[in-house]
Amino acid sequence: QVQLAESGGGLVQAGGSLRLSCAASGRTLSVYNMGWFRQAPGREREFVAAISRGSSTTYYTDSVKGRFTISRDNTKNTVYLQMNSLSPEDTAVYSCAAGTGFISRQRTGYDYWGQGTQVTVSS
Numbered sequence: 001q002v003q004l005a006e007s008g009g010g011l012v013q014a015g016g017s018l019r020l021s022c023a024a025s026g027r028t029l030s031v032y033n034m035g036w037f038r039q040a041p042g043r044e045r046e047f048v049a050a051i052s053r054g055s056s057t058t059y060y061t062d063s064v065k066g067r068f069t070i071s072r073d074n075t076k077n078t079v080y081l082q083m084n085s086l087s088p089e090d091t092a093v094y095s096c097a098a099g100t101g102f103i104s105r106q107r108t109g110y111d112y113w114g115q116g117t118q119v120t121v122s123s
Contacts, residue, residue: 002027002112004096009075009117012086016121020081022096022114030074033103035110036081038092039121048094052103059105062074063089086121093118 004008008020022034035050049070050059058070069082094117097110104110 002029002032002098004098004112004114006094006096006114006117009094009119011120011122013121014087014121014123016086017082017084018095018119020083020094020117020119022081024077024079024098026072027036029072029077029079029098032098032112033109034070034079035097035099035104036070036074036079036094037097037107038090038094039116040092043092045095047107048107050103050105051071051079057103059103061105082097083119086119089121091119091121 002024003026005023011094012018024051033052037045039045047061051070051072067085072079096114098112099110
């Protein structure tokens with residue numbers, strides 16, 4: 001079983017950038033497809049981005065395409081989410097997730113979740 005811990009969230013002004021990290025422990029990250037999800041107050045958790053085990057495939061939700069980049073370093077057991085051109089609409093708790101099946105945009109495609117890190121974008 002893998003444990004996931006996110007970091008890198010915080011308060012940033014609109015137009016700014018943040019890089020989120022998701023560190024894995026307990027098992028090597030290379031066996032998992034990885035995803036980032038976010039949940040804003042009063043809204044359901046939504047898919048943000050996903051990356052396959054070997055980084056050959058990435059998925060993004062339309063609202064972050066061209067602004068966010070998901071990447072991974074399996075030697076460091078870490079997945080990243082680089083977020084640029086942030087807007088207040090990106091404010092949410094961001095969580096990473098690990099899946100043993102196929103790379104997925106669905107919450108049900110992931111088996112393990114981190115606790116999340118808060119991202120707040122001020123206007």
